[in-house]
Amino acid sequence: MSEPAAQPLLASASRAVQRLAELGDPLPADVAAQVSKLVPGSSPDVELRRELESLLRPFVLVEAEIDRSGMIVCTPGAAPPRLVQHGWRSFLMRVANPHRIETTLYPQAQGVFGIIDQRSHAARTALPDALTSVPRIAGSWLEVKLASPGDLSGLEAEYTVISLYSRDGGTRSGAVMFAVAAPDEPESLTRPPERLAMRRTMFEGRSYAASFEFDCRPSQEIRFDVREPDGSSCVATITVCDAQGRIYPSKAMRLAPDMFFHDHVYRATGEVIRLPEGHYQISARRGPEYRETRRDVEITSGTEAVAIALDRWVDPARRGYYSGDPHIHAGGCSHYNVPTEGVTPETMIRHVRGEGLWLGSVLTWGPCYYHQKQFFSGESISPPALLEHAQMQQAQGMTWTPRPTDRDHESMLRYDVEVSGFPSSHSGHAILLGLTDQDYPNITLLEDWPSWNLPIMRWARAQGALVGYAHCGLGLSVGTDELPNHLVPSFASIGSNEIIVDVPLGAADFQCGAEVAPAAELNIWYHLLNVGYRTLMLGETDYPCIYDEGPGVGRTYVRLPEAPHGPHALETWMAGLQNNASYFGDGRSHVFDLAVDGDVVREHAMDATGTVRVTATVAAWLPEQPPPPPEPGRSAYSAPVGWHLERARIGDTRDVLLEVLVNGVPVASREVAADGAEHAVAFDVPLERSSWIAMRILPSVHTQPVFVEIAGQPIRASRRSAQWLHDSVEALWESKSGFIRDGERAAAREAYDAARAAYRARHDECEVD
């Protein structure tokens, strides 16, 4: 068996020593200096190897050896196994590779993240083969990751760096284990390399792990004194990050309400995060109505609390505008489904409060359906933000007490239904807001619901619900940013497909978006408005399916005489949505009080054609400078593709373009400074016929339209819009009718034909193309 040549061994050791220093766990200066003095060629290789290994051996936590078959056996090294609770410690690992296998290392311990499963989209998630997950959570206290590249060069021995995170303080037994990828194994689409590597260790009885009695120095509870500008207490998002960019608590060591798909956690005034001593950057925010505040904080043994003063730049509620997100979830997508089948209302309300939302519609859908539907009550609720599943929390060491805040009553949840993962989902995902009964008549299984949406929409509307379509733009992109455009889409996905059938039959009220390209989302809406329908459009998040960042990334603001409150808060908000001024978007820009000739009403009448005065108050906020280019692997905005005011910035200025629309076509515009101040805007707009008027800053905000009827004539503004809708109905049928059950297809065809007839009639009523 050969020994490694000194030069590559020293090179590997030097990189590892440098990496330890970068991670804040440097070797003693004299040791590092002696290592740096070992120069290839200065002494025989055998002496250099001996000296190097003698110097580094006391700092090696894990000695690993790869055998001929590519299995890696780990044993404890000489480094004392000392960790710190809720912090990272880094060590050397020496890998002996006598068979010169070129491969990749994978660590095993993934913390609590290994216990939970966010991949299932089943309505009934399979129970794991254990009666309770509590012991498994208690045992998943250790996270191990490679802090150097995991590639092994094939040298007979090399050094790498590993970092260990302990959730717990005190003495704990733990094991550290690695697997290596089989060098020539073909790629598997269903099992990633690390799982293939780990699977190979299952087939032998031997132990591959190094076992330790870790001594974990306890961290301390740091209380966060989060305050609104008026001094009141609230819930906010708190992101704690160290100089190496590591997030605290570790994302792999989170249990609801702290989510492994967030960088931040949600904490109320007076609640705590456990942190070890060290230097941190702490940032806080409470949704887009606030500028992010950042503080550099040194946590020492004497630190008890960190004060966080939130920086609110706009308060729409003071102007009578109340925010809502009509589409968030408590299970499925990024939420973990096993073992708890999603999260509880007590977790969801914490997230909604932390984003400064007044209303969040928690929609039960396919994943975890039968579990989550228990939370439906037909009323709006504002529960305390308690920690769910007490035994699991205790096993996780989450022993802090949730605190009420002065602002808790401002945020409410309403459980309703998204028809997604149902037989009719191909027709678009219907959102049913304000149900009093969530179970379709005479049906107990989700699989037996109708296979197209119109019957569901009618059933829901008969209850007084407001119904519409989610993520409206999906599958409706036609390769252009032109708005409106007259290209018929393929209806290949789950956008607001069947809305073009349901609206003319009086069975759909809205579509939701502010997620993808505006042309894909708004085109169908503009055409419906152009032929006289009063369809609404809302901003939504589809949290955590389209956006993971939190509820309210896409949101809708509705003008109300007073804050929505009580069991019927959602109904109050929906009534305002239908009748009052409102707008939707990313919350980074706002258009208040859109008025025609000074009147803030949605329906406006004129005796004759002429010029109207269109006014509003606009507020937007951008940093003075555009953000620097993102670090590799990180996005600069909340979503790589999505609605975000930064995308509206004109060049390197702080200005954005505000447009006035008449029947979907910009007729006037001006640049507005996104400086956080309110700007009164006014435009004189000639109207030649009955029209709808709106304002927008794309892709950030769009108002609901104001409808202006002249001389009692309905809006029939575009023959081409009617034709587009007519043709799209047939394209939709071509795309989706095959998914409709045989027994329902005749009724569906009849409805589609009725919709086409309605559009033909409107086509003939239009005055212009």
Added chain:
Amino acid sequence: MNHGEPAGCCAPVETTAPISVTVNPEARVNVARTRARLGPMSVGDWHTVDVTIVNDGYVTGPLAIEAEPVPGVELDLPVHQLTGEHRQDGMFRVRFGVPTAADITLTFRALGALGGLATHSTIHLLLRSDTRALA
């Protein structure tokens, strides 16, 4: 060994060359090992190591390769001219003076000055000559 998915920018490059270099639209360089192996090299002979260059930015100009000297190893590191074509073949040459293994650090620079994506323009490469004499 598949080093083909470097962090930050680039998809794996399908190639039979042992090294891939990706140039992004800002002329920033990402270098990665691929699945192709580097076998032992005979002492005293020049050996060519192929490099596949994927130019995602239509970048034109020089692509230089830099390395710290390693005793016993000669490196011939030609400056390549990026033509703007999406894919180019590149190479460098290695000659061992003695039987040994060497860890060489290669840094690729496009347009002379710009760095890479974080540290991704640098690669550590283990090269071996016939090492039977060391056994």
